[in-house]
Amino acid sequence: MKIALLGYGTVGRGVDQIISERVSEAEVTRILELPDRLTDARMTSDYDDIVDDSSVELVVECMGGLEPAHAFIMRALAAHKHVVTSNKAVVAAHLAEFISAAAQAGVSLYIEAAVGGGIPWIASIEKVRRIDEVTSFSGIMNGTTNYIVDAMRRQGAEFADVLARAQELGYAERDPSADIDGIDVKNKTIISAAVAFGVNCTPDLPVSGIRNLTKADLDLFAAHGRTVKLLGRGVRQGGRYAAAVEPVAVGEGTLEAQVPSNFNLMTLDATTVGELKFYGQGAGSLPTGNAIVQDVLDCASGTLRPTYDLSRALAYAPELLRSDYVVRTSAAVEGAEPFDEGALLVRDLAAADARALLARACETDHTSFMAALAQEG
Numbered sequence: 001m002k003i004a005l006l007g008y009g010t011v012g013r014g015v016d017q018i019i020s021e022r023v024s025e026a027e028v029t030r031i032l033e034l035p036d037r038l039t040d041a042r043m044t045s046d047y048d049d050i051v052d053d054s055s056v057e058l059v060v061e062c063m064g065g066l067e068p069a070h071a072f073i074m075r076a077l078a079a080h081k082h083v084v085t086s087n088k089a090v091v092a093a094h095l096a097e098f099i100s101a102a103a104q105a106g107v108s109l110y111i112e113a114a115v116g117g118g119i120p121w122i123a124s125i126e127k128v129r130r131i132d133e134v135t136s137f138s139g140i141m142n143g144t145t146n147y148i149v150d151a152m153r154r155q156g157a158e159f160a161d162v163l164a165r166a167q168e169l170g171y172a173e174r175d176p177s178a179d180i181d182g183i184d185v186k187n188k189t190i191i192s193a194a195v196a197f198g199v200n201c202t203p204d205l206p207v208s209g210i211r212n213l214t215k216a217d218l219d220l221f222a223a224h225g226r227t228v229k230l231l232g233r234g235v236r237q238g239g240r241y242a243a244a245v246e247p248v249a250v251g252e253g254t255l256e257a258q259v260p261s262n263f264n265l266m267t268l269d270a271t272t273v274g275e276l277k278f279y280g281q282g283a284g285s286l287p288t289g290n291a292i293v294q295d296v297l298d299c300a301s302g303t304l305r306p307t308y309d310l311s312r313a314l315a316y317a318p319e320l321l322r323s324d325y326v327v328r329t330s331a332a333v334e335g336a337e338p339f340d341e342g343a344l345l346v347r348d349l350a351a352a353d354a355r356a357l358l359a360r361a362c363e364t365d366h367t368s369f370m371a372a373l374a375q376e377g
Protein backbone atom coordinates (compact mmCIF):
# COMPACT_ATOMS: atom_id res chain seq x y z
CA MET A 1 0.00 0.00 0.00
CA LYS A 2 1.39 3.41 -0.98
CA ILE A 3 0.97 6.05 1.69
CA ALA A 4 1.62 9.76 2.07
CA LEU A 5 2.78 11.52 5.22
CA LEU A 6 1.56 15.03 5.98
CA GLY A 7 4.28 16.47 8.23
CA TYR A 8 7.81 15.15 8.75
CA GLY A 9 8.48 16.19 12.35
CA THR A 10 8.83 14.06 15.49
CA VAL A 11 5.94 11.72 14.64
CA GLY A 12 6.29 11.71 10.82
CA ARG A 13 9.97 10.70 11.04
CA GLY A 14 9.10 7.91 13.48
CA VAL A 15 6.48 6.55 11.07
CA ASP A 16 8.90 6.70 8.15
CA GLN A 17 11.65 4.96 10.14
CA ILE A 18 9.40 2.12 11.35
CA ILE A 19 7.92 1.52 7.90
CA SER A 20 11.27 1.57 6.11
CA GLU A 21 12.97 -0.69 8.68
CA ARG A 22 10.19 -3.11 9.64
CA VAL A 23 7.17 -3.12 7.35
CA SER A 24 6.89 -4.56 3.85
CA GLU A 25 3.13 -4.05 3.41
CA ALA A 26 3.35 -0.23 3.14
CA GLU A 27 5.63 2.30 1.47
CA VAL A 28 5.87 6.05 2.12
CA THR A 29 5.91 7.45 -1.40
CA ARG A 30 4.96 11.11 -0.75
CA ILE A 31 5.60 13.54 2.11
CA LEU A 32 4.06 16.98 2.56
CA GLU A 33 6.31 19.53 4.26
CA LEU A 34 6.73 23.28 4.43
CA PRO A 35 8.62 24.79 1.45
CA ASP A 36 11.77 25.47 3.50
CA ARG A 37 11.91 21.88 4.82
CA LEU A 38 12.02 19.84 1.61
CA THR A 39 14.98 17.52 2.17
CA ASP A 40 13.95 14.31 0.38
CA ALA A 41 12.92 13.43 -3.20
CA ARG A 42 9.51 12.24 -1.89
CA MET A 43 8.69 15.68 -0.48
CA THR A 44 6.36 18.34 -1.81
CA SER A 45 4.78 21.43 -0.32
CA ASP A 46 1.79 21.22 -2.71
CA TYR A 47 -1.02 19.10 -1.27
CA ASP A 48 -2.54 18.63 -4.74
CA ASP A 49 0.49 16.41 -5.58
CA ILE A 50 -0.75 14.02 -2.89
CA VAL A 51 -4.52 14.24 -3.03
CA ASP A 52 -4.52 13.96 -6.83
CA ASP A 53 -2.10 11.00 -6.83
CA SER A 54 -4.34 7.97 -7.38
CA SER A 55 -1.57 5.58 -6.31
CA VAL A 56 -1.73 6.97 -2.75
CA GLU A 57 -4.37 4.93 -0.90
CA LEU A 58 -3.81 6.22 2.61
CA VAL A 59 -2.87 9.61 4.06
CA VAL A 60 -1.17 9.85 7.47
CA GLU A 61 -1.73 13.31 8.96
CA CYS A 62 0.89 14.23 11.56
CA MET A 63 1.28 17.98 10.96
CA GLY A 64 -0.73 19.07 14.00
CA GLY A 65 -3.02 22.09 14.43
CA LEU A 66 -6.59 22.66 13.24
CA GLU A 67 -6.06 24.17 9.80
CA PRO A 68 -5.02 23.16 7.24
CA ALA A 69 -5.05 19.69 8.88
CA HIS A 70 -8.87 19.64 8.94
CA ALA A 71 -9.19 20.69 5.29
CA PHE A 72 -6.50 18.22 4.17
CA ILE A 73 -8.18 15.30 5.99
CA MET A 74 -11.57 16.19 4.48
CA ARG A 75 -10.02 16.36 0.98
CA ALA A 76 -8.26 13.02 1.46
CA LEU A 77 -11.52 11.34 2.57
CA ALA A 78 -13.44 12.90 -0.30
CA ALA A 79 -10.77 11.51 -2.67
CA HIS A 80 -11.52 8.02 -1.24
CA LYS A 81 -8.23 7.76 0.64
CA HIS A 82 -8.11 6.20 4.11
CA VAL A 83 -6.84 8.54 6.81
CA VAL A 84 -4.69 7.86 9.87
CA THR A 85 -4.02 10.78 12.20
CA SER A 86 -2.18 11.44 15.47
CA ASN A 87 -3.61 14.97 15.68
CA LYS A 88 -5.89 14.98 18.72
CA ALA A 89 -6.70 18.67 18.40
CA VAL A 90 -8.26 18.21 14.96
CA VAL A 91 -9.92 14.90 15.90
CA ALA A 92 -11.46 16.34 19.09
CA ALA A 93 -12.82 19.30 17.13
CA HIS A 94 -14.07 17.43 14.04
CA LEU A 95 -14.55 13.75 14.87
CA ALA A 96 -18.24 13.61 13.93
CA GLU A 97 -17.56 15.37 10.61
CA PHE A 98 -14.66 13.02 9.79
CA ILE A 99 -16.71 9.92 10.66
CA SER A 100 -19.52 11.01 8.40
CA ALA A 101 -17.16 11.93 5.50
CA ALA A 102 -15.32 8.59 5.81
CA ALA A 103 -18.62 6.66 5.78
CA GLN A 104 -19.84 8.59 2.76
CA ALA A 105 -16.61 7.85 0.86
CA GLY A 106 -16.47 4.20 1.97
CA VAL A 107 -13.03 4.59 3.56
CA SER A 108 -11.71 4.32 7.11
CA LEU A 109 -10.53 6.81 9.71
CA TYR A 110 -7.94 5.62 12.23
CA ILE A 111 -7.17 7.65 15.35
CA GLU A 112 -5.22 5.33 17.66
CA ALA A 113 -2.16 7.59 17.94
CA ALA A 114 -4.26 10.59 18.95
CA VAL A 115 -4.58 9.33 22.54
CA GLY A 116 -1.85 7.73 24.65
CA GLY A 117 1.03 7.65 22.14
CA GLY A 118 2.03 4.00 21.71
CA ILE A 119 -0.69 2.55 23.97
CA PRO A 120 -3.48 0.67 22.15
CA TRP A 121 -6.18 2.59 24.01
CA ILE A 122 -8.76 3.39 21.33
CA ALA A 123 -8.63 -0.14 19.84
CA SER A 124 -9.01 -1.60 23.34
CA ILE A 125 -12.06 0.55 24.09
CA GLU A 126 -13.59 -0.59 20.80
CA LYS A 127 -12.93 -4.19 21.74
CA VAL A 128 -14.37 -3.79 25.25
CA ARG A 129 -17.50 -2.21 23.79
CA ARG A 130 -18.23 -5.27 21.64
CA ILE A 131 -19.53 -6.83 24.88
CA ASP A 132 -19.62 -4.18 27.60
CA GLU A 133 -20.70 -0.68 28.41
CA VAL A 134 -17.80 1.52 29.53
CA THR A 135 -18.94 3.21 32.74
CA SER A 136 -15.86 5.32 33.46
CA PHE A 137 -12.30 6.04 32.39
CA SER A 138 -9.48 8.07 33.84
CA GLY A 139 -5.82 8.46 33.19
CA ILE A 140 -2.49 10.11 32.84
CA MET A 141 -2.81 11.03 29.18
CA ASN A 142 -0.02 13.54 28.69
CA GLY A 143 3.63 12.49 28.56
CA THR A 144 5.03 16.01 28.88
CA THR A 145 3.30 16.87 32.16
CA ASN A 146 4.02 13.46 33.65
CA TYR A 147 7.68 13.93 32.67
CA ILE A 148 7.68 17.37 34.35
CA VAL A 149 6.01 16.27 37.60
CA ASP A 150 8.16 13.14 37.81
CA ALA A 151 11.42 15.09 37.39
CA MET A 152 10.32 17.77 39.88
CA ARG A 153 9.40 15.12 42.41
CA ARG A 154 12.25 12.64 42.00
CA GLN A 155 15.14 14.92 40.98
CA GLY A 156 14.01 18.25 42.45
CA ALA A 157 14.15 19.74 38.94
CA GLU A 158 12.75 23.21 38.18
CA PHE A 159 9.50 23.32 36.16
CA ALA A 160 10.91 25.52 33.37
CA ASP A 161 14.11 23.45 32.95
CA VAL A 162 12.30 20.16 32.72
CA LEU A 163 9.69 21.54 30.31
CA ALA A 164 12.57 22.62 28.04
CA ARG A 165 13.93 19.05 28.21
CA ALA A 166 10.51 17.62 27.28
CA GLN A 167 10.47 19.95 24.27
CA GLU A 168 13.95 18.80 23.19
CA LEU A 169 12.83 15.17 23.45
CA GLY A 170 9.87 15.86 21.14
CA TYR A 171 7.19 15.15 23.78
CA ALA A 172 5.67 18.63 23.98
CA GLU A 173 3.16 20.24 21.63
CA ARG A 174 4.35 23.01 19.28
CA ASP A 175 2.90 25.41 21.86
CA PRO A 176 3.60 23.64 25.18
CA SER A 177 0.84 25.67 26.87
CA ALA A 178 -1.43 22.98 25.43
CA ASP A 179 0.38 20.45 27.62
CA ILE A 180 0.76 22.38 30.87
CA ASP A 181 -2.68 24.03 30.77
CA GLY A 182 -4.47 20.72 30.19
CA ILE A 183 -5.72 21.44 26.64
CA ASP A 184 -3.97 18.39 25.18
CA VAL A 185 -5.57 16.16 27.85
CA LYS A 186 -8.90 17.85 27.18
CA ASN A 187 -8.68 16.83 23.51
CA LYS A 188 -7.75 13.26 24.48
CA THR A 189 -10.58 13.16 27.04
CA ILE A 190 -13.11 14.32 24.45
CA ILE A 191 -11.95 11.59 22.05
CA SER A 192 -11.94 8.94 24.79
CA ALA A 193 -15.45 9.91 25.93
CA ALA A 194 -16.69 9.83 22.34
CA VAL A 195 -15.36 6.32 21.71
CA ALA A 196 -16.11 4.94 25.19
CA PHE A 197 -19.61 6.37 25.65
CA GLY A 198 -20.74 6.73 22.01
CA VAL A 199 -21.44 10.42 22.47
CA ASN A 200 -20.46 13.55 20.58
CA CYS A 201 -18.69 14.87 23.68
CA THR A 202 -19.14 18.53 24.54
CA PRO A 203 -16.07 20.77 24.17
CA ASP A 204 -17.13 22.67 27.34
CA LEU A 205 -15.32 20.53 29.88
CA PRO A 206 -13.84 21.95 33.07
CA VAL A 207 -10.08 22.06 32.49
CA SER A 208 -7.23 23.05 34.76
CA GLY A 209 -3.54 22.26 34.34
CA ILE A 210 -0.24 22.23 36.20
CA ARG A 211 1.21 25.60 35.12
CA ASN A 212 1.23 26.84 38.75
CA LEU A 213 2.46 23.60 40.33
CA THR A 214 5.58 24.17 42.47
CA LYS A 215 8.05 21.90 44.23
CA ALA A 216 6.61 23.21 47.50
CA ASP A 217 3.16 21.96 46.40
CA LEU A 218 4.61 18.51 45.71
CA ASP A 219 6.30 18.54 49.14
CA LEU A 220 3.03 19.55 50.78
CA PHE A 221 1.12 16.68 49.15
CA ALA A 222 4.02 14.27 49.90
CA ALA A 223 3.61 15.11 53.58
CA HIS A 224 0.03 13.82 53.22
CA GLY A 225 1.14 10.62 51.41
CA ARG A 226 0.14 11.88 47.98
CA THR A 227 1.57 13.14 44.71
CA VAL A 228 -0.01 15.14 41.90
CA LYS A 229 -0.90 13.78 38.45
CA LEU A 230 -2.80 15.56 35.67
CA LEU A 231 -5.76 13.31 34.86
CA GLY A 232 -8.45 13.23 32.20
CA ARG A 233 -11.62 11.59 33.50
CA GLY A 234 -15.01 10.57 32.19
CA VAL A 235 -18.02 8.91 33.77
CA ARG A 236 -21.37 7.67 32.45
CA GLN A 237 -24.42 6.92 34.58
CA GLY A 238 -27.55 5.85 32.76
CA GLY A 239 -28.42 8.56 30.26
CA ARG A 240 -25.90 11.07 31.61
CA TYR A 241 -22.14 11.62 31.32
CA ALA A 242 -19.49 14.01 32.57
CA ALA A 243 -15.80 14.56 31.86
CA ALA A 244 -13.09 16.82 33.25
CA VAL A 245 -9.36 17.50 33.24
CA GLU A 246 -7.60 18.48 36.44
CA PRO A 247 -4.60 17.80 38.65
CA VAL A 248 -5.46 15.04 41.11
CA ALA A 249 -3.58 14.31 44.35
CA VAL A 250 -3.30 10.52 44.22
CA GLY A 251 -2.06 8.25 47.04
CA GLU A 252 1.68 7.43 46.90
CA GLY A 253 0.79 3.74 46.90
CA THR A 254 -1.28 3.88 43.70
CA LEU A 255 -0.07 2.76 40.29
CA GLU A 256 -0.71 6.28 38.97
CA ALA A 257 1.77 7.74 41.50
CA GLN A 258 4.50 5.38 40.24
CA VAL A 259 4.19 6.30 36.53
CA PRO A 260 7.60 7.68 35.46
CA SER A 261 8.94 9.94 32.73
CA ASN A 262 6.81 10.35 29.58
CA PHE A 263 4.68 7.28 30.35
CA ASN A 264 0.88 7.28 30.45
CA LEU A 265 -1.51 5.07 32.41
CA MET A 266 -5.16 4.89 31.43
CA THR A 267 -7.88 2.97 33.24
CA LEU A 268 -11.38 2.02 32.21
CA ASP A 269 -14.22 0.30 33.99
CA ALA A 270 -16.75 -1.75 32.06
CA THR A 271 -19.73 -3.98 32.78
CA THR A 272 -18.39 -7.52 32.72
CA VAL A 273 -14.62 -7.11 32.34
CA GLY A 274 -14.34 -4.71 35.31
CA GLU A 275 -11.23 -2.58 35.60
CA LEU A 276 -8.55 -2.56 32.89
CA LYS A 277 -5.31 -0.55 32.94
CA PHE A 278 -3.14 0.43 29.95
CA TYR A 279 0.45 1.58 30.44
CA GLY A 280 3.13 2.74 28.02
CA GLN A 281 4.95 5.70 26.50
CA GLY A 282 2.41 8.41 25.80
CA ALA A 283 4.66 10.58 23.64
CA GLY A 284 7.74 10.41 21.47
CA SER A 285 8.70 9.65 17.90
CA LEU A 286 8.82 5.83 17.84
CA PRO A 287 6.04 5.00 20.34
CA THR A 288 3.63 7.31 18.52
CA GLY A 289 4.96 6.16 15.15
CA ASN A 290 4.26 2.60 16.27
CA ALA A 291 0.59 3.39 16.97
CA ILE A 292 0.25 4.98 13.54
CA VAL A 293 1.92 2.05 11.77
CA GLN A 294 -0.40 -0.38 13.60
CA ASP A 295 -3.31 1.55 12.07
CA VAL A 296 -1.60 1.49 8.65
CA LEU A 297 -1.18 -2.29 8.92
CA ASP A 298 -4.84 -2.74 9.94
CA CYS A 299 -5.83 -0.74 6.88
CA ALA A 300 -3.42 -2.58 4.55
CA SER A 301 -4.80 -5.92 5.72
CA GLY A 302 -8.38 -4.77 5.16
CA THR A 303 -9.28 -4.50 8.86
CA LEU A 304 -11.51 -1.49 8.62
CA ARG A 305 -12.29 0.37 11.83
CA PRO A 306 -15.86 0.34 13.10
CA THR A 307 -17.82 3.37 12.07
CA TYR A 308 -17.93 5.18 15.39
CA ASP A 309 -21.46 5.99 16.39
CA LEU A 310 -21.57 9.21 18.39
CA SER A 311 -25.34 9.51 18.24
CA ARG A 312 -26.19 8.44 21.79
CA ALA A 313 -28.49 10.99 23.39
CA LEU A 314 -26.57 11.27 26.66
CA ALA A 315 -27.06 14.45 28.66
CA TYR A 316 -23.93 16.26 29.82
CA ALA A 317 -24.21 16.37 33.63
CA PRO A 318 -21.08 17.97 35.13
CA GLU A 319 -22.31 17.30 38.67
CA LEU A 320 -21.49 13.59 38.21
CA LEU A 321 -17.78 14.26 38.82
CA ARG A 322 -17.38 15.41 42.45
CA SER A 323 -14.34 15.55 44.75
CA ASP A 324 -12.82 17.30 47.73
CA TYR A 325 -10.26 19.87 46.57
CA VAL A 326 -7.09 21.35 48.04
CA VAL A 327 -6.40 24.94 46.98
CA ARG A 328 -3.03 26.59 47.61
CA THR A 329 -3.76 30.29 47.46
CA SER A 330 -3.49 33.53 49.39
CA ALA A 331 -7.04 34.44 48.25
CA ALA A 332 -10.02 34.04 50.59
CA VAL A 333 -12.08 30.98 49.66
CA GLU A 334 -15.65 30.77 50.88
CA GLY A 335 -16.61 27.55 52.69
CA ALA A 336 -12.99 26.36 52.92
CA GLU A 337 -11.32 24.80 55.95
CA PRO A 338 -7.58 24.64 56.70
CA PHE A 339 -5.64 21.78 55.06
CA ASP A 340 -1.97 22.69 55.62
CA GLU A 341 0.20 25.81 55.63
CA GLY A 342 -1.09 28.09 52.87
CA ALA A 343 -3.50 25.45 51.60
CA LEU A 344 -7.26 25.10 52.07
CA LEU A 345 -9.68 22.19 51.79
CA VAL A 346 -13.03 22.57 50.04
CA ARG A 347 -15.33 19.59 50.34
CA ASP A 348 -17.60 17.93 47.81
CA LEU A 349 -17.45 20.19 44.77
CA ALA A 350 -18.41 19.36 41.20
CA ALA A 351 -15.36 19.65 38.90
CA ALA A 352 -16.95 22.57 37.04
CA ASP A 353 -17.57 24.47 40.31
CA ALA A 354 -14.01 23.76 41.43
CA ARG A 355 -12.72 25.21 38.15
CA ALA A 356 -14.77 28.36 38.74
CA LEU A 357 -13.46 28.60 42.31
CA LEU A 358 -9.86 28.39 41.03
CA ALA A 359 -10.54 31.12 38.48
CA ARG A 360 -11.84 33.41 41.26
CA ALA A 361 -8.81 32.64 43.47
CA CYS A 362 -6.47 33.43 40.53
CA GLU A 363 -8.01 36.91 40.23
CA THR A 364 -6.45 37.71 43.64
CA ASP A 365 -3.46 35.37 43.55
CA HIS A 366 -2.43 34.43 40.01
CA THR A 367 -0.14 31.66 41.35
CA SER A 368 -3.02 29.69 42.95
CA PHE A 369 -2.96 25.93 42.41
CA MET A 370 -5.72 23.39 42.97
CA ALA A 371 -5.86 19.60 42.97
CA ALA A 372 -8.72 17.18 43.52
CA LEU A 373 -8.18 14.64 46.31
CA ALA A 374 -8.50 11.13 44.89
CA GLN A 375 -10.59 8.90 47.12
CA GLU A 376 -8.40 6.53 49.14
CA GLY A 377 -8.75 2.78 48.81
Ligand SMILES: NC(=O)C1=CN([C@@H]2O[C@H](COP(=O)(O)OP(=O)(O)OC[C@H]3O[C@@H](n4cnc5c(N)ncnc54)[C@H](O)[C@@H]3O)[C@@H](O)[C@H]2O)C=CC1
Nearest residue numbers: 007008009010011033034062063064086087170283284288
Ligand atom coordinates in the same frame (compact mmCIF):
# COMPACT_ATOMS: atom_id res chain seq x y z
N1 LIG B 1 5.27 14.42 19.56
C1 LIG B 1 4.55 13.46 20.14
O1 LIG B 1 5.04 12.72 21.01
C2 LIG B 1 3.14 13.24 19.74
C3 LIG B 1 2.49 14.09 18.89
N2 LIG B 1 1.18 13.85 18.53
C4 LIG B 1 0.51 14.72 17.58
O2 LIG B 1 1.04 14.45 16.29
C5 LIG B 1 1.07 15.66 15.51
C6 LIG B 1 2.49 15.94 15.08
O3 LIG B 1 3.28 16.11 16.22
P1 LIG B 1 4.89 16.29 16.09
O4 LIG B 1 5.43 15.37 15.09
O5 LIG B 1 5.37 16.23 17.48
O6 LIG B 1 4.97 17.78 15.56
P2 LIG B 1 6.23 18.47 14.87
O7 LIG B 1 6.06 19.93 15.03
O8 LIG B 1 7.50 17.83 15.31
O9 LIG B 1 6.04 18.08 13.32
C7 LIG B 1 5.04 18.63 12.51
C8 LIG B 1 5.61 18.75 11.11
O10 LIG B 1 4.56 19.16 10.25
C9 LIG B 1 5.04 20.17 9.39
N3 LIG B 1 3.94 21.04 9.02
C10 LIG B 1 3.21 21.82 9.86
N4 LIG B 1 2.27 22.48 9.15
C11 LIG B 1 2.43 22.13 7.85
C12 LIG B 1 1.78 22.48 6.65
N5 LIG B 1 0.78 23.37 6.64
N6 LIG B 1 2.21 21.91 5.50
C13 LIG B 1 3.20 21.03 5.51
N7 LIG B 1 3.87 20.64 6.63
C14 LIG B 1 3.50 21.19 7.77
C15 LIG B 1 6.09 20.90 10.21
O11 LIG B 1 7.02 21.58 9.37
C16 LIG B 1 6.72 19.80 11.03
O12 LIG B 1 7.85 19.24 10.40
C17 LIG B 1 0.46 16.73 16.40
O13 LIG B 1 -0.91 16.78 16.14
C18 LIG B 1 0.71 16.19 17.82
O14 LIG B 1 -0.26 16.67 18.73
C19 LIG B 1 0.49 12.76 19.00
C20 LIG B 1 1.08 11.89 19.84
C21 LIG B 1 2.45 12.08 20.32
Ligand SMILES: N[C@@H](CC=O)C(=O)O
Nearest residue numbers: 142143144171173283
Ligand atom coordinates in the same frame (compact mmCIF):
# COMPACT_ATOMS: atom_id res chain seq x y z
N1 LIG C 1 2.34 16.53 23.90
C1 LIG C 1 1.74 15.23 24.00
C2 LIG C 1 2.19 14.37 22.86
C3 LIG C 1 1.42 13.14 22.74
O1 LIG C 1 0.21 13.09 22.64
C4 LIG C 1 2.15 14.58 25.31
O2 LIG C 1 3.06 15.09 25.94
O3 LIG C 1 1.50 13.60 25.69
